[in-house]
Amino acid sequence: MSEYTKILLEEDEMPTQWYNIVADLPEPPPPALHPGTHQPATAEDFAPLFPMALVEQEVSTERYIDIPGDVLDVYRLWRPSPLFRARRLEKLLDTPAKIFYKYEGVSPAGSHKPNTAVPQVWYNAQEGIRKLTTETGAGQWGSSLAFACAQFGLECEIWQVAASYLAKPHRRTMMEIWGGKVHPSPSDVTEFGRKLLAENPDHPGSLGIAISEAVSEAIEDETVRYALGSVLNHVLLHQTIIGEEALLQLAKVGETPDVLVGCTGGGSNFGGLAFPFLREKLAGKMSPVIRCVEPSACPTLTKGEYRYDFGDTAGLTPLMKMHTLGHGFIPEPIHAGGLRYHGMAPLVSHVYELGLVEAIAVPQLECFAGAVKFARSEGIVPAPEPTHAIAAAIREALACKESGEEKTILTALCGHGHLDLASYDRYMRGEMQDLELSDDLIKAAMLDVPEIA
């Protein structure tokens, strides 16, 4: 097995349980709060938004949760996903480090998002829900949910951030192929959207605004629920299939990671890869450094405050304790649309506060430079979001070149960039800039964050 390139699992080797990190943390994460009373949110508070099974997963302290058989059946369309050894990138960088990447671009939607879209739709279908509403930034989540709804016969209505609706028309086409109905956000469909459009007819939108629109449509109808593609505990839970598979795959070649890096938008692909490894680390079985990588233009963990804030711009969602730049913060229109979110998964924020993981921010030019190196050596064109993880892996590999250390680096290549070529085009033509962020902008957005002791 000396010259293997990818490590595969058979279908019957696919894990059949998701892993819940809450069971193994030294301190429980702070609870979500009701947006009005600021008391810990109850199951009834979540009920207009999510089916009961997902509300239960959201607050569960069980270590393992069985993946339903119907979900495993759909997973088998693309899972187990391959783990690659990036030998060609290692050679290009002339590094003694070993680089592994878990490739999630093999899913129908081209990213890790279907790992949670499929179970979310299935649980809704079990509870008789007719339609799901959601938001999408880059279009990855919207297409994943539309695909999953098509699998189980639910309707799907999607609010796509206006800037990306215009920039990524092909993502919209994918959503429509799978039967989704797509609005640009802000839209004239909701009251909140109409208000924002009256203020600015060319409003670029944001994930926070699109969430407000999708939520407001779901809470008005008993047969409609909302689905979120990141941030929440149950989403990170579903994504742990990534890390569970990667553990088995690395074991096949006798490797354990010294460094694990993942890009963080809302934190789901990072949590999905990292939490099973964090379990092993907490149990003393390995000791990888685990690092979140975020964009410099939306530096939630590295520059945000750890406070209770809303998940959406209008303040409709429960309050979550997380690193936040302020729910009114509109990030610069960087190309990694999936990383343009003002907050962070409460579980990722919690493990960061506990000092169990690190975080760095990387500017987009460095990310695209790394992505082009990656594509020219490994072949796959990465989505703009995981270029952050690639840039961080390259930094680490080059540090190994300096020091001579033979570290094992693991990352997730959480999506391909076939529908993001306009971004690459800008980069290749030298038209891309780094969008730095003024501290004043963050300060201003933080003023609207509720004061909660």
Ligand SMILES: *Cc1c(COP(=O)(O)O)cnc(C)c1O
């Ligand atoms: C949505 C998305 C992200 C950001 O979401 P996380 O919850 O942080 O994973 C990153 N990469 C890709 C390819 C995405 O589609």
